[in-house]
Amino acid sequence: MAAPARSAEAEARLAGLQLPQSGAWLHLARGAAVSRLRAMGLPVKRDEYWKYTDPTPLTVAAVPVAQVIPGETEGFDGIDCLRLVFVDGVFDAAASDNPALAGVEISRLAEAATQDIHWAHEVYGVLEARGQTPVARPLAALNSALATDGVLIRVVGKVSKPVALVYHQTSTASDAILHHCVKVEDGAELTLLESGPAGARSNTVMEVQVADGAAFHHVRTQGRDHERRTLTHVFARMGNASRFKSFTLTANGALTRNEVVLELIGADGVAHVAGAALGNGMFHHDDTVFITHQGTGCESRQVFKKVLRNGATGVFQGKILVKQSAQKTDGYQISQSLLLDDDSQFLCKPELEIYADDVKCSHGSTSGAIDDTALFYLRSRGVPEREAQSLLVLAFLAEAIAEIDDATIAEAIQARLESWLAAGAH
C-alpha cells in the first residue's frame, strides 16, 4: 500500500509532465502505466529495496544539474555498427545511420503512434508490468507512462552488425526518459550496444523478449560524466534454449542504478549479467538484479566487480528466485569489490530463494584491498606503482569482462577501461 505522502509526490511528478501524444495502443499502455505508478507511489529511501540508495535525485521534479563533459569519445568508437543517436533523450535522425539493415526492423517510439507495430503491443509496458511483482519498481512504470522517445527493434534473422544506441547530453538540466523494446524472434540474434550519458538525469527502460533459440547480447558503457543521475531497467523474458548476455562498464557518476529483471520462462535458457565499475570520489553505483528461474535446465550467472576509492559507494542487490518448476537450475552469483582506500564502502545483499529440489546454486561476495605482495612483486620488476595498480585492477575486473562474447567489443571495452585507468578515473 502506498503511503499518501508518496502518492502526493507521484502526483506532483506527474503534474509537471505531459503524457506524450501517442497512437491508440501506446496511449492505452501509457494510461495503464500511470495507474500502476499511482497505486505504488514513488520510491523513498525507507523502502527496503532502496535501503542502500537514496532515490530522491531520481524522483524530485527539479532535475539536479549535471555538467556536460566535453570531448568524450563515443563508447564503441571504431566498431562497425548501426548508430542511432539520442540527444538529451530525443532521437536525432540527422546524426543517426539509416536504420535499414537486413534482419532487423527498427522504428522510433515517438513515431509509433502513426505506425501500428503489432509485436510491440505485447512488449511495451508488459514486461515492465510483470516485473512489478514481487518487488515494486515505480520508476519503471513512470518511464512507461512518460517516455519521450526510444526505439522498437524487431529482429528476424542474424544481423550483420551491432545496433548501437548512442547517447549525448548537451543540456545541464535535461531529463531523459527513454523506453526501448526489443523482440528477438525465433533463432534470431542481435548485439545491442549503448553508450554515453542520456541526459543530465536519465531513466531508461529496455524490455527484451528473447524467443526460442534466439540470442541477445547487450554491452553498455556509462562514462565519466561525474554528475550524472541514471536509472536503468532491463526487463527480459526468455524462451526455450535462448541466450541473454548483458555487460555494463561504468565509471563515475553521482548516482547510477542499473536494474536487471529477468525471467527464464522456457527450458535450457542461458542468462549472464555482468558489470565492471570504477568509482572515484562522488560516486554511487548500484547493481540490482532479480533473476527468476521458471523453466527447467536453465543457467544464470551474475558477475559484478567494483573498484572503489575516495569515498565511493558500491551497492549490489542480487536475487535468484528458483520456482518449483525450475529443476536442474544452475545459478551462480559473485559480487566483489576492491577498495583502494579506507573511505570507500561496498554494500551487498545477495539472496537465494529456492523452491525446486534438484538445483545447483551458489553465491559469493567479497570486499578487499589491493594485494600488497603482488603490488611489490610487480614494482620489483620495474613496473611503476600506478601502472602496477592498474594491472591489478584490470586483473580484478577480468572475470566480468570475460563475459563479453565478441572479441572485438571486448577489446574496445578493455581499451576504454585502460584509458580511464591511465587518466586516473579510478
Place this chain on the structure above:
Amino acid sequence: MLEIKNLHVKLEEEDKVILKGVNLTVETGKVHAIMGPNGSGKSTLSYVLSGRDGYTVTAGSAKLDGQELLEMEPEARAAAGLFLAFQYPVEIPGVGNMTFLRTAVNAQRKARGEEEMSAGEFLKVIREQAKTLKIDADMLKRPVNVGFSGGEKKRNEILQMAMLEPKMCILDETDSGLDVDAMKLVAEGVNALRSEGRSFLVITHYQRLLDHIKPDVVHIMADGRIVKTGGPELALEVENNGYADILAEVL
C-alpha cells in the same frame, strides 16, 4: 658493484632488529654466495635491497654503482639494474605472464630513456629464453605463477631475470624445490647470463647449486651479520660440518 655498509634494519611494526650491521661488497662481474642458518636475515636483506615495505633502515647504506638504493622506489631500483628472484614467487591471478613481462621490460626501458621493445621482438626473445629454460608456451600465457609448480615458479623467476637483463641479480633460494634436472637447467640459465658487467648474489643452503654456479666468494650470515667470508671451500665446509664450528669460532 654493490656496496652494503653497516646496514641496520628493524621491522617497521615492532621493535625487532633483524639486520645488525651488514657489510658486503659484490664487485662487478663476480658471483657471491650467502649461506646461513634459517632466520639469520638473508631474505630480509634481499627484500630491503629491493625496497619492500615493512622494514625500517636505522643505519647504513647500500649502493649500486654509486647510487644509493635505499632512497629509491622499488621500480627505480629495478630500472637501475637490481633484480631479486624471490624465495616465494608471488601468484597474480588475472595478469598474464606475457603481459606482465612485457610491461616490466618496457617500463624499465622507458625509465632508462631507452626505446621500448616492439611486440614482435619481445615475442621472439621470450620464446627463445623460454625454450632454453624448458618453459612451454602455455605457461607464458597463464596468469603469473598461478597454478605453477614450485619448480616452475623458480624457472619463471629465471626467465624474468633473462628478459630484464639486470646488472645485479639476487637469487633467494632459487634452488629450493627444484629437482636435480631443473636445478641444472636453472644453473645453466644463470651461467648463460654471467658476464663481465653482471654480478650475482646467490642465497642458498646447499653446496649442490654452487657445484653448478661456481661462486667467487662465499659469505656466512648469522644473526643479522656477515660473520665470515671466504672462497668456495667455505661452502664445502658448511656442507660437511654445518654451522656450529663457524659460529663458535666467530662468537
